Amino acid sequence: MTEDSLNEFAPLEIEPLIAHQPAEPRDSSRLLAVRRSDGALSHRTFRDLPDLLGPGDMLVLNRSKVWKARLEAVKATGGKSEILLMAPAGGDGLVWTGLCRKVQPGQVLTCRGGLRAECLARNPDGSYTFKFSAPVDEAWLDANGEVPLPQYILKARKRRGVQAPPDEPNYQTVYAGEAGSIAAHTAGFHFTPELFSRLAAAGVKTAFVTLHIGWGTFRPVRSEDPAAHVMMEEACCVPADTAAAINAHRAAGGRIIAVGTSSMRTLETFSDDNGIVSSGSGRAGLFIRPGYRFKVAGAFITNLHVPDSAPLYMTAAFAGRELLLKAYTEAVKEKYRFYSYGDSMIIL
Numbered sequence: 001m002t003e004d005s006l007n008e009f010a011p012l013e014i015e016p017l018i019a020h021q022p023a024e025p026r027d028s029s030r031l032l033a034v035r036r037s038d039g040a041l042s043h044r045t046f047r048d049l050p051d052l053l054g055p056g057d058m059l060v061l062n063r064s065k066v067w068k069a070r071l072e073a074v075k076a077t078g079g080k081s082e083i084l085l086m087a088p089a090g091g092d093g094l095v096w097t098g099l100c101r102k103v104q105p106g107q108v109l110t111c112r113g114g115l116r117a118e119c120l121a122r123n124p125d126g127s128y129t130f131k132f133s134a135p136v137d138e139a140w141l142d143a144n145g146e147v148p149l150p151q152y153i154l155k156a157r158k159r160r161g162v163q164a165p166p167d168e169p170n171y172q173t174v175y176a177g178e179a180g181s182i183a184a185h186t187a188g189f190h191f192t193p194e195l196f197s198r199l200a201a202a203g204v205k206t207a208f209v210t211l212h213i214g215w216g217t218f219r220p221v222r223s224e225d226p227a228a229h230v231m232m233e234e235a236c237c238v239p240a241d242t243a244a245a246i247n248a249h250r251a252a253g254g255r256i257i258a259v260g261t262s263s264m265r266t267l268e269t270f271s272d273d274n275g276i277v278s279s280g281s282g283r284a285g286l287f288i289r290p291g292y293r294f295k296v297a298g299a300f301i302t303n304l305h306v307p308d309s310a311p312l313y314m315t316a317a318f319a320g321r322e323l324l325l326k327a328y329t330e331a332v333k334e335k336y337r338f339y340s341y342g343d344s345m346i347i348l
Contacts, residue, residue, distance in 0.1 A: 004225065004226045004227060004289065004290070005221075005226055006226075006307070006308070006312060006313065006316055006321065008321070008325055009307050009312065009325060009328060010307055012307075012328055012332050013332060014307070014332065014338050017332065017335060017336065017337060017338045017342070018152055018153070018156045018337075018338050018339050018342070019153075019156075019337035019338060019339060019341035019342040019343075020153055020156040020157045020162055020164055020341065021162075021164040021165060021170070021341055022170050022189055022341045023190075023337075023341075023343075025192060026046075026174075026189060026190050026191065026192050027045070027046045027047040027190055027191065027192045027194070027195045028045060028046070028047065029045065029046045029189075029190045029337070029342075029343045029344055030043065030044070030045055030046070030336055030337070030343040030344070031043075031044040031045055031046045031048060031049070031190075031343065031344050031345065031346060032044075032327060032330070032331055032343070032344070032345040032346075033052065033345070033346050033348065034319060034323065034324075034327045034345055034346065034347045034348065035348050036319060036320065036323065036347065036348065037348075039323055039326065041326070041327055041330050043334065046190040046191075046195070046344055047195060047198075049195065049199065049346075050195075050198045050199050050201070050202040050204065052346065052348075053199065053202060053204045053257070054202055054203055054204065055202070055203030055204070056203075056253070056254045056255055057203075057204050057205070057254065057255050057257055057299075058204070058205040058206065058207060058245070058246065058249045058254055058255070058256050058257065059199070059204060059205070059206045059207070059257050059259050059301075060206075060207050060208070060209060060242075060246065060256060060257065060258050060259060060263050060267060060297070061173075061175060061185075061188055061191075061206065061207075061208055061209075061259045061260070061263055062185040062188065062208070062209055062210060062211050062213075062259070062260055062262045062263045062266065063173075063175055063176060063177040063178060063208045063209070063210050064176065064177075064178060064179075064180055064181040064185060064210050064211055064212050064213060064262070065172065065176035065177060065178055065179040065180065065181065066147070066148070066171060066172055066179075066181045066182070066183070066184050066213075067085075067138055067141050067142075067145070067179040067180065067181070067182070068141045068142060068144075068145030068146055068147055068148070068168075069084055069085040069086075069141065069145060069148045069182045070082060070083075070084050070085075070145060070146040070147065070148040070149075071083045071084075071085065071111045071112070071117075071144070071145055071146070072112060072146065073100075073109035073110060073111050073117065074109065074110045075107065075109060076107070076108060081100065081101070081102070081103065081109055082100070082101075083098045083099070083100045083109065083111070083117060083130065084098055084099040084100070084148055084182060085097075085098045085136070085141075085145075085182065086098050086099065086127055086182060086214050086215055087212075087214060087235070088136075092135060093132075093135030093136050093137050094131055094132050094134075094135055094136075095120075095129065095130070095131050095132075096129070096130050096132065096136060097123065097127045097128065097129055098127060098128055098130055099126075099127055099128070099215065100119070100128055100130075103119050103128060104119065104122075105119050105120060105121050105122060105128075106118075106119065107119045109130075111132075111144065112144040113143075113144055115132055115133055115134055115136070115140075115144070116132065116133040117130045117131070117132050117133075118130065118131045118132075118133075125215075125232060138179050147167045147168050147171050148182050148183065149167055149171060150183070150218070150339070150340055152306070152339060153339070153340060153341060170189075170341075171184050171340075172184060173185055173188035173189060173191065174188075174191060174192060174193060175188065175191065175196075175208070177208075177210075178210055178212075180210075180212030180235065181212045181213040181214070182213065182214055182215070183213045183214075183217060183218055183340075184213070184340060185213065185260050185262055185263075186260070186303045186339075186340045186341075187259050187260030187261070187263075187301050187302050187303055187344065188259055188260060189303075189340075189341070190344050205245070205249065205254075207241075207242045207245050207246060208239070208242060209236065209237065209238050209239075209242055209263055209266040209267070210236060210237045210266075211234055211235070211236035211237075211262040211263070211265065211266045211284060212234055212235045212236070213234060213262055214232065214234045214235075215232050216231050216232035216233060216234045216284075216285070216310070217234065217261065217262065217310060217311065218306075218309065218310075219232060219310070220306075220308045220309060221308050221309065221310060221313060222308070226287075226289055226313065227289070229287050229310075230287070231285050231286060231287035231310060232285070233283035233284060233285040234262075234265075234283065234284050234285075235281070235282075235283055235284075236262075236265075236266045236269060236270075236281070236282060236283065236284045237266075237280070237281040237282075238266060238267075238270045238277060238278070238279050238280060239279060242277075242279070243270070243277045243278055243279040244279075246267075246277045246296070247276055247277055250275060250296070255298040255299060256296050256297045256298055256299075257297060257298070257299040257300065257301060257346075258296070258297040258299075258300050258301070259301045260301065260302060260303075261302060261310070261311040261314050261315070264288070264294075264297060264300060264314060264318075265284045265286055265288065265314070266284060267295075267296040267297060268286055268288065268294065268295060268296065269282060269284040269285075270282070271295045271296050272295075273295065274295070275295040275296045277296060287310060287313070288310075288313065288314040288317050289313040289314070289316070289317055290313070290316050290317045290320075290321050291317065292314075292317045294317075294318060297318075299346065299347060299348050300315070300318050300319075300346070300347045301344060301345070301346045301347075302315055302344070302345060302347070303338075303339065303340065303342055303343070303344055303345070304328065304336060304337075304338045304339065304342050304343060304344075304345065305339070306339060315347070318347055319347045327345060331343070331345075
C-alpha cells in the first residue's frame with residue numbers, strides 16, 4: 001500500500017468492540033470529542049451534545065430511510081441464496097440492480113411470496129441486474145424484505161451467542177423520511193426527539209439533506225493506491241430551503257456541523273469553491289481522503305468506522321490522520337463500541 005493508505009489503523013484490536021446492538025436509550029451512547037486546534041480528547045455521552053453546541057451551530061442531517069432491501073431467495077436447485085437490492089433500474093419496479101453471491105446471468109431465483117427474479121447480467125462494478133416477475137416497491141419490501149444489516153453485526157452476534165432486539169425499528173434514524181438506502185445513516189442513530197428538543201432550546205438549528213446510501217459508502221478501499229479507488233455514485237438531494245438556510249447561517253458567521261459521512265459528501269457535492277451550497281438533485285461520487293479541502297462544514301459528527309472504508313478516509317481527511325489515529329487508539333483503550341450500532345465522535 002502507498003503512504004496514502006490508512007494502514008496504521010490495521011493493528012488496532014477492534015473486533016471485540018464491534019457493537020451487536022444499539023445503545024438504549026439511543027442518546028446514552030458515548031461521544032468522543034476531538035478538538036483539532038490542540039488535539040485534546042474528552043469523553044462524553046451523546047446526550048451532552050447541547051452542552052457542546054449553541055446558537056451559532058447548525059446540524060445538517062441525512063433524512064434517507066433504509067428500506068428492507070435484503071431478499072431471501074431459493075435457487076432452482078433448492079439451494080439458499082439472497083439478493084441485496086441496490087436501486088431500481090427503471091420506473092416500473094421490475095428491473096433492479098443488486099448484489100448476490102454465486103449467481104449467473106440466466107438463473108432464476110424465487111423470493112418470498114413466489115416472486116421470481118431472473119438474473120439478466122453481471123455489471124462492470126460487480127453488481128447484477130435482476131428482472132422480477134412483478135413490481136417490487138416499498139410496500140412489497142415492507143412485507144417481504146429483511147433489514148439489510150451489515151455482516152459484521154451478524155457475525156458478532158453469532159460469535160457471542162447473543163439474541164438481539166428486533167432490528168427493524170433500531171436500524172433507522174428517528175427522523176428518516178424518504179426510502180432509498182440499503183445501509184443506515186448511522187451517525188444519526190444517537191438522536192432522539194427529546195435530544196432534538198434540548199438542542200433547539202440551546203439555539204442549535206437543524207437542516208436536512210438526502211443521500212441514499214448504497215454500495216459506494218461501504219465498498220472497501222482495496223486499491224494499492226487509494227487515489228485510484230472509484231467511489232460509486234449515490235443519489236442525493238439538497239432542498240432549496242436547506243441550501244438557503246445553510247448559506248444564510250454561514251454568511252452570518254455560523255458553523256455547519258455535518259452529521260455523518262453521507263451528509264458531508266452531499267454538502268461537498270453541492271457546494272462551490274467558496275462553500276456556497278446549491279439546491280438540486282444529483283449523484284455524489286466524491287471519494288474524500290486526506291488532503292481534501294472541506295468547503296462547508298466546520299465540525300463533524302460520525303461513528304467509529306471500519307478499516308479500509310471510504311467513511312474512515314473521509315474522517316481522516318477532516319480530523320487529520322495522526323489525530324484520528326490518536327482518537328481511535330484512545331477509543332480502543334476505553335472500550336468504545338465500534339461500527340454501525342456503536343458509539344460516536346464529534347470532531348470540532
